[in-house]
Amino acid sequence: MRYDAPSPERWDHRGFDTGFGYVSARGAPLVGLLDPRPGERVLDLGCGTGVLTAEIARHGASVLGIDGSPAMIEKALARYPGLDFGIGDGHEFTVAQPYDAVFSNAALHWMSRDPGRVIDNVRAALVPGGRFVAELGGAGNCAELTAAMSTAWREYGLREPSLPWYFPTPAEYAARLEKAGFVVRLLEYFDRPTPLDECPGGASDWVRMFAGSVLEGLPPEIVAPLLGRVDELAAPALRRETGWMADYVRLRFAAVRR
Template sequence: MESFQTTEDNWDAKLYDIKHSFVSKYGNSLVELLNPQQGEKILDLGCGTGDLANKLYESGVEIVGVDKSQNMVEQATRKYSQIQFKVQDATNLDYNNEFDAVFSNATLHWVQPAIQALHAIYKSLKQGGRFVAEFGGKGNVQTITDEIILQIKEAGFEFNKKQFPWFYPSIAEYSTLMEEAGFRVTFAQHFDRPTPLDGVNGLKNWIEMFGNHLFDGIPDHTRDEIVTNVENNLKGILYKDGNWIADYKRIRVIGVK
């Protein structure tokens, strides 16, 4: 989950488990949409530290978890040694007509080019197999990222679009890509999901975990000042009852091969 970003592995798997376990918790309802059947073989694409893969394992399926982050895969293996976890890139999966389903939670907004990943997912599935995914959609965390980019510019730095690591498509955009890859799209949904970030430092922790690439080339002390300014400017909008509430907007899709 949230793990197909770059060739450099910057993921702190322990911090992810401690401060960002909400990623897996929100994926529980996606497992219900997947509706795994006992004996099916399922690929968890972007498995993170393995919590949802384990939930699937406990439902009686044969599960394989893959993630681009070596740190995530090592943590998942420590936690759930009974499950097979591998380091693999979503755009270059090493499978052919192998899985009854490919499941992916909070990963595909990190993956570009998206069409290349969709071709790899399609190839991995058996005929009639299903692809079930949720990830960031159009407008996801835009209040936060717009303010970060504004403060970077206010601090005198240029912001290059290449520093923006995510792909947040509309339903129309992503469904079209799925059809181009060969899928029959049977379900597509875009919805608001306001997401609490734990405690007074929740926004800062979120930026540290997921948003570091926005600050490429900016000295640490300036970065800290920018984050403080972001917190100050967004507190009246996103801070409620002792927690930051991130403006998540999600896409859910189902495609059949």
């Protein structure tokens, strides 16, 4: 398998499975949809620290996890030394031998430079009849969070933040899959409010972890008050007596290569 130059690190891997472990825990039903079988070859695209890669392997499949973050892959290798991991960008990866299935959880929306190319690469990585099973953020994902960011940036006289994600509508993504040579067998689009109980800073912690790129180049002295303003703006919609919530909207699908 060949991997081209990795993409920059997406978030702080040290918090990925601790303060923000819901990214992995909430993906468990997706493995059931994949239904990995003993002896199958599965590629986990955007595997992060390998939690779901290991879950797929426990079903008896031969699985390879790839991710664009070297830090994520380093942690995955340390945690699961018996599994195969490598650094790979979804826009560029190729495989030497095709796979029976490609799986992806909470990663495709980060591959925003050219989503169509990512889908083309997945198709090329599959045997005819191979499965593509994934979940990503859908249209409206984090709408309250991103609206709070936009308003805070505007109030501070800053340019609109350039957000790093791709959140498609169900119709848009189904059309991309069909155009690339897939038959869509299942597509679900649903709200999934997610507790941020382990984010003491609320929305500001979420911004630092998942949208840290928007803080790059800002004067250091305004970052704290700017994020404080994001908290104030997001609180009416997202803060509950029990803690903060993220307004997630998910797009889950299963497709088959023609």
